[in-house]
Amino acid sequence: MPDASPRTIVDLVARADGPAIGAPGTDHITYGELAAQINRTGAQLAGAGVGRGDGVAIVLPNGPHMATAFLGIAAHATAAPLNPAYREEEFAFYLEDLEARLLIVAEGVETPARAAAARLGIPLAELRRESEAGIFTLVGADGTPLPEAEATPNGPEDEALVLHTSGTTSRPKIVPLTSRNICASAENIARTLKLAPGDRCLNIMPLFHIHGLIAAVLASVQAGAAISCTPGFDALRFYGWLKETDPTWYTAVPTMHQAILARAPRNAEIIRGARLRFIRSSSASLPVPVFNALEETFGCPVIEAYGMTEAAHQMCSNLLPPGKRKPGTVGVAQGPEVELMDEEGNILPRGAVGEVVIRGENVTKGYRNNPKANAESFVNGWFRTGDQGQFDEEGFLTIRGRLKEIINRGGEKISPREVDDVLMAHPAIAQVVTFAIPHRMLGEDVAAAVVLAEGATATPAEIRAFAAERLAAFKVPAKVLILDEIPKGATGKLQRIGLAEKLGLAEPEAAQ
Numbered sequence: 280m281p282d283a284s285p286r287t288i289v290d291l292v293a294r295a296d297g298p299a300i301g302a303p304g305t306d307h308i309t310y311g312e313l314a315a316q317i318n319r320t321g322a323q324l325a326g327a328g329v330g331r332g333d334g335v336a337i338v339l340p341n342g343p344h345m346a347t348a349f350l351g352i353a354a355h356a357t358a359a360p361l362n363p364a365y366r367e368e369e370f371a372f373y374l375e376d377l378e379a380r381l382l383i384v385a386e387g388v389e390t391p392a393r394a395a396a397a398r399l400g401i402p403l404a405e406l407r408r409e410s411e412a413g414i415f416t417l418v419g420a421d422g423t424p425l426p427e428a429e430a431t432p433n434g435p436e437d438e439a440l441v442l443h444t445s446g447t448t449s450r451p452k453i454v455p456l457t458s459r460n461i462c463a464s465a466e467n468i469a470r471t472l473k474l475a476p477g478d479r480c481l482n483i484m485p486l487f488h489i490h491g492l493i494a495a496v497l498a499s500v501q502a503g504a505a506i507s508c509t510p511g512f513d514a515l516r517f518y519g520w521l522k523e524t525d526p527t528w529y530t531a532v533p534t535m536h537q538a539i540l541a542r543a544p545r546n547a548e549i550i551r552g553a554r555l556r557f558i559r560s561s562s563a564s565l566p567v568p569v570f571n572a573l574e575e576t577f578g579c580p581v582i583e584a585y586g587m588t589e590a591a592h593q594m595c596s597n598l599l600p601p602g603k604r605k606p607g608t609v610g611v612a613q614g615p616e617v618e619l620m621d622e623e624g625n626i627l628p629r630g631a632v633g634e635v636v637i638r639g640e641n642v643t644k645g646y647r648n649n650p651k652a653n654a655e656s657f658v659n660g661w662f663r664t665g666d667q668g669q670f671d672e673e674g675f676l677t678i679r680g681r682l683k684e685i686i687n688r689g690g691e692k693i694s695p696r697e698v699d700d701v702l703m704a705h706p707a708i709a710q711v712v713t714f715a716i717p718h719r720m721l722g723e724d725v726a727a728a729v730v731l732a733e734g735a736t737a738t739p740a741e742i743r744a745f746a747a748e749r750l751a752a753f754k755v756p757a758k759v760l761i762l763d764e765i766p767k768g769a770t771g772k773l774q775r776i777g778l779a780e781k782l783g784l785a786e787p788e789a790a791q
Contacts, residue, residue, distance in 0.1 A: 295310040334441065340388075357441055383405070406418075464592050470613075512771065529558060532561070534771045632679060666678055738761075
């Protein structure tokens with residue numbers, strides 16, 4: 280029988296009722312008002328000659344208007360959210376690469392995206408706020424509203440969202456996701472987290488990234504639940520938002536959780552009054568000490584999940600009680616099929632270490648205009664994630680690291696994640712990223728960037744000695760750098776690839 284689950288945004292919103300999208304300090308618009316906003320957005324896009332299959336770049340700050348704009352555009356065209364922090368040359372690259380038909384920016388807000396669009400001859404529309412909770416009108420350069428025309432909503436197989444991969448070591452790849460892909464992923468997440476209309480998500484994730492768009496916004500919409508959209512993560516404001524919006528959950532990356540924990544002691548009263556049903560973590564490995572501290576501090580389960588853009592986010596997740604959660608793992612398959620594969624394309628048995636591969640309704644059909652990447656990434660119907668992992672006997676997956684991040688020290692292969700886990704057990708260490716540095720004789724050697732806990736002290740030699748007691752000699756970092764802050768990506772993820780260059784360690788050195 281065909282799948283009866285809704286596979287378009289219009290269908291998801293139409294079946295929901297009650298409060299939908301809001302922000303700290305505002306009331307929520309209802310699902311009825313959200314549906315009307317989505318319909319009007321589609322009509323205004325159609326009036327501008329934009330519809331199904333047309334790319335619409337969105338450069339807006341985080342908040343409820345970004346959420347409603349994403350939903351309205353993804354329901355009728357191809358939404359392409361871009362990081363507002365980009366410079367003009369970056370905007371020009373992405374706008375041209377995406378073949379954008381229209382750029383949407385906030386009315387009266389200066390952004391280099393305007394100049395980039397003008398250079399490329401891409402029409403521009405401004406988003407004029409009509410309420411604080413996500414209602415808006417699209418206006419032209421002269422300030423008059425765009426005309427409305429009859430719009431045709433996307434079908435399940437139409438492109439709804441395009442995002443670029445990070446492109447740390449190569450040209451970023453375009454990941455197109457259909458309505459079916461993103462709605463299936465939203466359903467998987469809502470089912471895993473047992474989301475219901477009474478839930479409310481406090482969104483602190485950027486809405487130009489798959490994590491916030493699908494896990495926070497679309498999964499909530501799928502469940503008919505509410506979302507409070509903040510202006511973006513701010514550790515100083517988090518507890519005020521927690522008290523004011525009264526959420527049942529939030530989702531974040533590990534560095535955000537660590538910043539939240541750092542301010543927990545001075546916000547004990549707010550924590551006691553919170554009604555968090557669970558806390559979710561994804562997009563990077565959650566150190567076990569951070570997992571334990573979150574559960575102890577907030578008194579609710581922490582659910583670590585595993586996702587990527589090409590899967591429209593979620594692939595695996597730990598489970599809410601009475602299901603199991605295993606710190607240090609990303610849980611069990613939750614949505615797509617998940618297996619491990621060797622270099623020859625053979626599916627491996629439980630207990631073996633191999634590359635994580637996936638297939639399912641939420642997985643992209645392939646990169647846009649990139650036959651080489653598609654040939655390398657898809658094998659016998661499976662998508663190769665580039666992650667190395669291992670299943671235990673209960674089907675819980677442990678990620679050993681990105682295959683591209685594995686350090687090859689004179690033929691010895693070292694998982695940076697393994698070294699991270701050991702160093703995070705040091706009482707003075709708050710954050711760590713293990714990464715490869717070039718070496719004239721060995722090819723690569725091991726280095727670690729470390730941030731110490733507040734008030735703690737440790738020297739590089741002491742940290743190396745700590746590691747030497749717990750790791751084989753070839754895995755011990757040859758170099759330990761103690762930093763005030765480790766460079767992060769746009770979503771707050773700590774980045775291994777390219778870190779040597781960022782820290783001035785790109786020149787190979789001889790053995791020490």
